[in-house]
Amino acid sequence: MIRxxxxxxxxxxxxxxxxxxxxxxxxxxxxxxxxxxxxxAALSTQYYKEGSHSLEWNFTNSGxxxxxxxxxxxxxxxxxxxxxxxxxxxxxxxxQQDSVRFEFLSPQGTVxxxxxxxxxxAGWRACWIGFQHMKGDKLNxxxxxxxxxxxxxxxxxxxxxxxxxxxxxxxxxxxxLQMPYNNxxxxxxLWHWCRVWQWEQYEYDLPLPNSLNQKEKxxxxxxxxxxxxxxxxxKAPAEAVAKAYKVFNETNIRRSGTGFTGSPVLAPDELxxxxxxxxxxDVETMLSxxxxxAYYNQSSTAQKxxxxxxxxxxxxxxxxxSGMGTNHHYGYQVRKIYTTAWLMRDAIWKxxxxxxxxxxxVFWSALPETRKPCQEERDELxxxxxxxxxxxxxxxxxxxxxxxxxxxLKGLSRWVSSSxxxxxxxxxxxxxxxxTFHHGGFYPAYTTGVLAMVGQFIAFTSQTEYELTEEAxxxxxxxxxxxxxxxxxxxxxxxxxxxxxxxxxxxEDDIAAFAYLALSGDLSGEGDGFDHHLAADYxxxxxxxxxxxxxxxxxxxxxxxxxxxxFVYNYGSAGIFRRADWMVTLKGYxxxxxxxxxxxxxxxxxxxxxxxxxxxxxxxxxxASGYDENGWDWNxxxxxxxxxxxxxxxxxxxxxxxxxxxxxxxSGSSSLEGKNGMFAMKLMERSLKNFTPDFVARKSVFxxxxxxxxxxxxxxNSNSAYPTETTLFQSVFREDxxxxxxxxxxQNEMFHSQLNDGKTHWLQDGYNNHYFxxxxxxxxIARQDSRHEKTREETCGTFSSAWIxxxxxxxxxxxxxxxxxxxxPEELEHARHKQTYRIEQKDHTAHIVFDEATGITAYAVxxxxxxxxxxxxxxxxxxxxxxxxxxxxxxIIFSVCDPNLNxxxxxxxxxxxxxxxxxxxxxxxxxxxxxxxxxxTLSAKGENTLLTVICQHGQPVEFTLKPTH
Numbered sequence: 035m036i037r038x039x040x041x042x043x044x045x046x047x048x049x050x051x052x053x054x055x056x057x058x059x060x061x062x063x064x065x066x067x068x069x070x071x072x073x074x075a076a077l078s079t080q081y082y083k084e085g086s087h088s089l090e091w092n093f094t095n096s097g098x099x100x101x102x103x104x105x106x107x108x109x110x111x112x113x114x115x116x117x118x119x120x121x122x123x124x125x126x127x128x129x130q131q132d133s134v135r136f137e138f139l140s141p142q143g144t145v146x147x148x149x150x151x152x153x154x155x156a157g158w159r160a161c162w163i164g165f166q167h168m169k170g171d172k173l174n175x176x177x178x179x180x181x182x183x184x185x186x187x188x189x190x191x192x193x194x195x196x197x198x199x200x201x202x203x204x205x206x207x208x209x210x211l212q213m214p215y216n217n218x219x220x221x222x223x224l225w226h227w228c229r230v231w232q233w234e235q236y237e238y239d240l241p242l243p244n245s246l247n248q249k250e251k252x253x254x255x256x257x258x259x260x261x262x263x264x265x266x267x268x269k270a271p272a273e274a275v276a277k278a279y280k281v282f283n284e285t286n287i288r289r290s291g292t293g294f295t296g297s298p299v300l301a302p303d304e305l306x307x308x309x310x311x312x313x314x315x316d317v318e319t320m321l322s323x324x325x326x327x328a329y330y331n332q333s334s335t336a337q338k339x340x341x342x343x344x345x346x347x348x349x350x351x352x353x354x355x356s357g358m359g360t361n362h363h364y365g366y367q368v369r370k371i372y373t374t375a376w377l378m379r380d381a382i383w384k385x386x387x388x389x390x391x392x393x394x395x396v397f398w399s400a401l402p403e404t405r406k407p408c409q410e411e412r413d414e415l416x417x418x419x420x421x422x423x424x425x426x427x428x429x430x431x432x433x434x435x436x437x438x439x440x441x442x443l444k445g446l447s448r449w450v451s452s453s454x455x456x457x458x459x460x461x462x463x464x465x466x467x468x469x470t471f472h473h474g475g476f477y478p479a480y481t482t483g484v485l486a487m488v489g490q491f492i493a494f495t496s497q498t499e500y501e502l503t504e505e506a507x508x509x510x511x512x513x514x515x516x517x518x519x520x521x522x523x524x525x526x527x528x529x530x531x532x533x534x535x536x537x538x539x540x541x542e543d544d545i546a547a548f549a550y551l552a553l554s555g556d557l558s559g560e561g562d563g564f565d566h567h568l569a570a571d572y573x574x575x576x577x578x579x580x581x582x583x584x585x586x587x588x589x590x591x592x593x594x595x596x597x598x599x600x601f602v603y604n605y606g607s608a609g610i611f612r613r614a615d616w617m618v619t620l621k622g623y624x625x626x627x628x629x630x631x632x633x634x635x636x637x638x639x640x641x642x643x644x645x646x647x648x649x650x651x652x653x654x655x656x657x658a659s660g661y662d663e664n665g666w667d668w669n670x671x672x673x674x675x676x677x678x679x680x681x682x683x684x685x686x687x688x689x690x691x692x693x694x695x696x697x698x699x700x701s702g703s704s705s706l707e708g709k710n711g712m713f714a715m716k717l718m719e720r721s722l723k724n725f726t727p728d729f730v731a732r733k734s735v736f737x738x739x740x741x742x743x744x745x746x747x748x749x750x751n752s753n754s755a756y757p758t759e760t761t762l763f764q765s766v767f768r769e770d771x772x773x774x775x776x777x778x779x780x781q782n783e784m785f786h787s788q789l790n791d792g793k794t795h796w797l798q799d800g801y802n803n804h805y806f807x808x809x810x811x812x813x814x815i816a817r818q819d820s821r822h823e824k825t826r827e828e829t830c831g832t833f834s835s836a837w838i839x840x841x842x843x844x845x846x847x848x849x850x851x852x853x854x855x856x857x858x859p860e861e862l863e864h865a866r867h868k869q870t871y872r873i874e875q876k877d878h879t880a881h882i883v884f885d886e887a888t889g890i891t892a893y894a895v896x897x898x899x900x901x902x903x904x905x906x907x908x909x910x911x912x913x914x915x916x917x918x919x920x921x922x923x924x925x926i927i928f929s930v931c932d933p934n935l936n937x938x939x940x941x942x943x944x945x946x947x948x949x950x951x952x953x954x955x956x957x958x959x960x961x962x963x964x965x966x967x968x969x970x971t972l973s974a975k976g977e978n979t980l981l982t983v984i985c986q987h988g989q990p991v992e993f994t995l996k997p998t999h
Contacts, residue, residue: 055105057196060085066103073098073184080291083123083158083194083298084309090192093184100182107141108199110165110175119164119203120180121304121359123351124212125192126153127292132185139181140174147172152212153185157293157349159212160359164203167216195304204303206362211355224461224943226414227362231355233403240405240445243437253498254440258431260494265373270330278323281316282339287346299350301358315367317347325374328381337381344391354393361398365421368398372425375432383434392432399425401442404449411945413461415453416472420484423450423491447500450491454506458947459937460626464509465605466987468516474693474943475628476606478526479538481517485510489547496554504555511557511568514548518571519601520610520619523654527619528661528671529647530608533630533637535823536656536663540575548572549582570594600711600737602703604933604988607644609703609713611737616652616856618742620673620735622701622715623694626935632692638823639668639684641694641725646715646733648673648744650763652801652856660765660772660801665818665831670761675717675731675746675840677753679724681821687723694720695940699913702933704990706890706917711737714881714894714915714933719751726753734881734894736871740861742853743871745881745894749840749847758844762807762836762851763799767815772800774834776813781834786814796866797836804862807851810839850876880910890919908978909956915990916955924996930955930983931990948987955981960998967993 057064059077067089069075078090091100110118124134133150140146147168151161165172180198208228209216217228246254287296297312305313320343327336351358375382375395382391396402400422408415430442457463460474472480488510495501502510517540520526524539531538551557552568560566569586573593576583601610607627611618621644623629629644631637649672651659669678686692701715713735721727729751736743746760765772773782775798776789789795789811797805797813813836820829840847850873854865864870874882874891881894893899893907893916900909906926910916915931932951939946961979962972969984969991983991 054197054200058085059087059089059194063089066105068101068103070099070101071095071097071184073100075100078192079295081125081158081192081293082295083125083300084306084311088125088192088194090190091182091184092190094188095184095186098184100184101179102181103179104177108177110177115165115172115175117164117202118199119162119167120196120198121160121162121200121203122196122198123158123194124151124161125158125194125293126156127190129154129156130185130189132187134185134191135183137181137183138168138177139179140176141178142174144174146170146174147177149213153191154211155353155355157353158298158351159210159356160351161212162204162207162359163213163216164200164207167218204360206303206360208357208360210357212357216357223409223411224413224945226412226418228357228360230361230397230400230402231357233400233405234355234397236402236405238405238441238445240441242441246436246440250440250499251436253500254436254443257443257494257498257500261376261427261431264490264494265376267326270326274319274323275327275331275336276323278320278327278336278339281312281319282324282343284310285312285316285320287342293349294346296346299347299352301360301364303360313367314352314364317343317352318368318371321347322370322374325378329374329377340378340381341385341387345387348387348390348394352394352398353390354397363417364398365417365425369421369424371395372399372428376428379432382432388434392434395425395432396429399429401426401429401446404442404445406449408449408453411458411461412453412463413943413945414472415457415463416470416477416480416484417462418453419488420480423487427491427494443500447495447502450488451503451506454488454502454509456509457945459939459944461943461945464513467603467605467989468512469603469605470513470516471605473532473631475532475631476530476603476608477532478517478520478530479532479534481513482538482540482544485514485517486541486543486547489550490543492547492554493550496550501554504557507551507554508557511551511565514551514568514571516601516603517544518575519597519612520603520608520617522612522615522617522651523575523596525651525655527617527621527647527649527651528656529619529621529643529649530606531643533633533640535637535640535643536661536666545572545575546580546582548575549580549586552586553582564589566591567594599708600703600705601708602705602711602931602988602990604702605935607701607715607933609705609711609737611711611742613740614856616650618737618855619647619649619651620703620713621647622713622717623696624699624701624934625695625697625940626699626937627701628693628695630692630694632686634686634689635824638686638826639681639821640823641684642669642671642674642676645671645674645676645717646713646731646735647671648735648742648853650801650803650853650855652803657766660799662766662831663820663822664829665820665833666829667764667818667820667833667835668823670759670764670835670837672761672763673735673744675733675749675758675760677726677729677751677756677758679756683724685724687725692722693942694722696720699934699936700896702931702988704915704917704929704931704933706919706927706929706990706992710739710888710890710917712892712894712915712917713737714896716896726751728752729758732878732881732896736883736885736892738871738885738888738890740855740857741865741870741885742855743883743885744849744851744853745873745876745883746849747846747876747881748878749849750845752843754843757842758840758847760838760840760849762797762805762811762838762853763803764833764835765799765801767800767832767834772834774798774800774813774815781815784815784817786812786816788812799836800834802856804854804857804865805836805851806854806865807836807838807849809849810841812837812839848876888919890917892917904958906958907955908958909954911953911955914953914955921994925994926996927992927994929990929992930985931988932985933988935988936986950984950986953983953985955983957981957995961995962998963993963995965994967991
């Protein structure tokens with residue numbers, strides 16, 4: 035398709051920057067392009083990066099200049115100097131040790147901005163640079179023209195895809211061999227993408243061995259065999275092969291001069307598929323499909339095409355030292371390039387262009403980063419592990435020299451081990467509570483696949499000198515255990531689902547990684563030959579009779595039971611409550627933990643995911659547990675207190691990403707003895723479009739055995755257009771299997787009932803969960819019309835629902851209800867006739883509940899609490915959770931928790947660590963402890979005891995006290 039010259043409207047407020055002009059040289063050379071000195075410019079069809087033409091600039095010496103006058107002068111402001119720039123692509127036919135110099139001229143002919151573009155590579159290379167990264171004194175801010183000054187020799191280059199001035203340069207513009215000083219943003223210590231050239235400058239601090247002994251050779255060969263077994267798919271997939279030929283024919287690759295013509299290869303940020311352009315995923319399609327055909331079917335045509343595509347891709351910029359303008363998130367698009375390159379390794383090693391292919395693979399895998407240990411406080415580790423660890427592994431083993439392979443693999447193993455450490459703040463990686471972070475938050479949807487890849491690397495290197503350190507594997511195990519805990523059986527709750535509210539689960543590869551980690555050694559400190567606990571978890575999750583499963587069974591391992599207890603994950607402001615085979619996910623948000631990840635086209639209606647959600651999953655899947663996106667009312671995630679909005683007002687409020695944080699820090703969970711727990715939060719809504727910024731509430735959930743006591747106070751807002759509600763349940767209704775009950779009366783057809791007589795009513799949700807609630811309770815079975823969270827397409831379904839209606843613009847509304855989860859008949863009968871808990875306090879200051887069966891008293895303290903007549907705790911500071919119970923006549927076991935991560939910097943991601951918080955509680959009487967605990971101190975205060983607790987990372991501090999005699 036021929037693209038004509040056109041103007042992009044580029045109105046910058048308070049500046050004088052002219053509209054950007056895209057020049058593709060399809061309709062000739064614009065008249066403002068003039069040569070001076072000995073040289074000339076002409077149109078060419080020999081090479082192009084868009085359309086079918088480029089500008090050929092022939093030069094003879096450094097006096098050759100290509101001048102480009104601007105139709106309208108540019109006056110840079112501080113704002114536009116930091117955002118504007120130039121983009122184009124330059125074709126060079128032969129690597130040179132010189133540069134083309136770009137200069138930007140003022141009306142007086144002075145040069146305030148300039149940069150050089152090195153001609154060190156052959157083929158198309160991107161030239162993207164902003165004014166802020168150019169050189170020069172930058173004193174004169176007015177630009178009337180710019181020029182290209184040729185190197186001092188005879189030669190030519192080709193220009194295409196020229197845009198100037200670019201109003202807003204891509205923030206991920208990438209430095210490379212051509213412009214190594216470009217874009218200081220990529221040198222931020224947290225970044226992962228766009229740093230390949232920076233890492234290329236690293237030198238190994240590991241020596242290159244002169245030779246390998248027999249054991250070293252055997253271990254290297256063992257790892258190579260394991261890699262082959264992992265990537266060998268046994269048979270060429272016909273669909274993949276056919277697609278490779280289809281894309282190859284459509285791309286129309288033809289040799290031309292020193293390079294090629296055909297569909298240009300571009301980064302997605304500038305890709306125009308309608309114009310026939312392609313990207314890295316298309317290169318992957320061709321290379322992987324032809325590799326399969328050549329390797330499994332011995333097709334000579336496929337092998338020829340494979341190397342033609344490699345030549346073409348390298349010529350187009352997928353090459354060593356090339357940034358292609360910007361190269362972020364490409365790892366997802368090139369993974370099969372690497373796995374199939376391993377299959378083709380013998381052919382690659384014999385190929386004439388072997389060195390170009392291998393250098394491209396090493397460069398784009400970011401293997402050079404592993405020449406040193408992983409830098410501390412490095413963000414985006416999940417992306418690195420998930421998308422490029424296999425690429426790094428293949429690249430390390432593709433060196434033709436076995437000594438280089440050994441060093442590369444040793445460096446990679448060290449890098450992986452050093453990356454497996456608990457990361458601070460909200461940057462990516464594994465946190466001390468086992469949660470895995472991406473995009474500045476707890477994100478299981480990115481964890482799946484990540485654990486699989488790291489687990490596979492462990493399998494490759496197990497029982498060799500390249501295996502990961504025990505400390506690294508211990509930290510990785512904590513992430514595996516956490517995922518096991520928050521998945522029921524394979525899926526997690528909506529509250530922690532990020533921007534994928536009804537999707538995401540552990541896959542077979544993740545489950546296999548449990549076995550790989552178990553076989554790497556005993557990480558439980560019990561002296562066994564492998565980790566029996568991880569092995570038991572694997573047998574519970576694995577549905578196939580794998581070699582690992584057979585081995586574990588032969589060793590006497592039995593499948594583990596589902597996790598039981600209460601698990602605290604305050605890096606995600608979350609708690610997981612489990613018994614039998616059910617799981618409850620409790621979720622809030624704080625200044626450090628975002629409430630939902632909402633994109634323009636993802637999770638549009640997910641605002642309420644963390645508004646105190648209490649989601650029961652009684653079956654292994656969301657759907658079987660009653661959660662289906664079709665017809666789902668996005669206002670009614672169970673447990674949440676929300677303003678019930680029409681979907682157009684609940685829709686994504688910002689044009690980009692919405693990841694709202696609270697202004698409150700008290701939200702999260704705590705536990706006692708790992709068995710029972712609680713959740714509390716100060717709920718508040720931010721001031722965004724279609725939000726209600728004065729919407730506040732104080733919520734708590736107390737979890738004992740299979741009972742949850744849910745309390746709410748201070749529910750207030752000024753929204754008089756729509757009602758505020760607290761949802762008890764919303765579940766798919768199936769007439770034949772999920773009839774609900776209202777006060778014992780079966781309901782299995784459409785109905786709506788309002789229970790506002792002040793009595794406590796007993797509801798059953800159709801999934802054997804029972805709710806005892808009073809207030810203005812509404813319950814229904816109804817057809818619901820909704821919209822898809824990505825596409826806004828209409829959806830519908832039939833759901834049973836119950837909620838407490840707080841009315842419009844409530845002021846200090848409250849609620850109380852108890853949930854009995856999948857009880858046996860005796861438990862249900864007992865709960866129906868006798869209240870199993872006692873509310874000690876429920877107000878603005880604190881929610882305090884005593885549970886009779888467990889003997890636990892639990893405190894959610896929102897403001898400073900003082901009770902001179904209390905039997906035990908006389909004072910508790912604000913924003914503290916306490917659980918306590920007597921263990922015998924003398925001793926009392928306590929847990930104290932502040933879920934606040936207490937991170938100083940409030941930003942999208944930060945490496946600032948969680949800071950300790952001191953809590954002082956006054957206990958009636960004289961108390962002491964049997965065991966030293968660095969996090970608690972006791973001192974006398976009159977006739978009472980002052981307890982000082984140091985909380986950090988949102989983790990509960992647990993200890994036992996006994997009276998002093």
